[in-house]
Amino acid sequence: MKISVLDQTQLLEGISAEEGFAQSVELAKYVDMLGYHRYWLSEHHSTDALAGSSPEILASHLLAKTENIKVGTGGVMLPHYSAYKVAENFKVMGALAPGRVDIGVGRAPGGHHLSNIALQGERARNVDIFPGQIDQLLEYLQDRLPDTHRLRGLETTPVIEKKPDVWILGTSNSSALLAAEKGLPYAFAQFINYQPGGMEQAVMLYVDNFKPSKYLDEPQVLVTMKIIVGDTDEEAEKIAESALRFNYYLHRGRLTRLVDPEIALSYVLNPSDKREIEAVKETYIIGSKETVAQKIKELTNKFPIDELMAITPIYDFEKRKRSFELLKESVSD
Secondary structure, three states, rough: EOOOOEEEOOOOOOOOHHHHHHHHHHHHHHOOOOOOOEEOOOOOOOOEEEEEOOOOHHHHHHHOOOOOOOEEEEEEEEEOOOOOHHHHHHHHHHHHHHOEEEEEEEEEOOOHHHHHHHHHHHOOOOOHHHHHHHHHHHHHHHHEEEOOOOOOOEOOOOOOOOHHHHHEEEEHHHHHHHHHHOOEEEEEEEOOOOOOHHHHHHHHHHHHHHOOOOOOOOOEEEEEEEEEEEEOHHHHHHHHHHHHHHHHHHHHOOOOEOHHHHHOOOOOOHHHHHHHHHHHOOOOEEOHHHHHHHHHHHHHHHHOEEEEEEOOOOHHHHHHHHHHHHHHHHOOO
């Protein structure tokens, strides 16, 4: 089982963005040493809680700071941008780190209506341009457009030997079917879609409808989940409370920074709120190395998952590093 990391550069209460990015650099170097497969960065705008507003810039920096791990975006919110410029950015990265670059693309805004207007200007609209942009991106990643193309003669530079791998990201049946139709690998964000059976339905739709392409012969499924591992089940449950508080407020339309788990849920006294938090915990993988290993085994026995990507919002940075260490051991033993 391949194991990877999604980093949202989620800021802790009381630290600066500079300190948050320094932690991302240290964590990427650490999981590279541990033997993780990928390190992806998310895109979010107009929030003080998540610092990663430009994942391609951070990805380029991390490629220079690591040696073996694949680095990419989870993802670039393609409707905000020119597919041509995205292709150029990632071809430059591909030239700097051949064979180590991923382009994960999604259609979600990564913000709200104001950031959409700021990013897209007069182009901001409700029409779904994402499927067509994927086709454009794939065309632009080639060194020369076909003679039948409306922009024939256009080159996307630099010309590189190893093109970045393109992934479609999603949380729904529509994204699964789109990835299947394009013959591209699919990354399902289970940490966003909490609906019972949502992951199973999307993954199976993708696998059952997959059309082989020049990019991929067989379906390739990556699932991203919140995974928190401690030295004991009790420790893992406790340090997960910072993330659970984040989810509690997210459901109420607020993005918040991570706070100390000792106080994270101290205000949750209402029985309905406690039930809500317990329901959210069902979408996490939480526990000791042994508990997590068993949960991952059950998951991969049930679903055709090729790779598991962990998002691990832990307040204490050393405990976050320890969680990734234990997670790697849980899938290696």
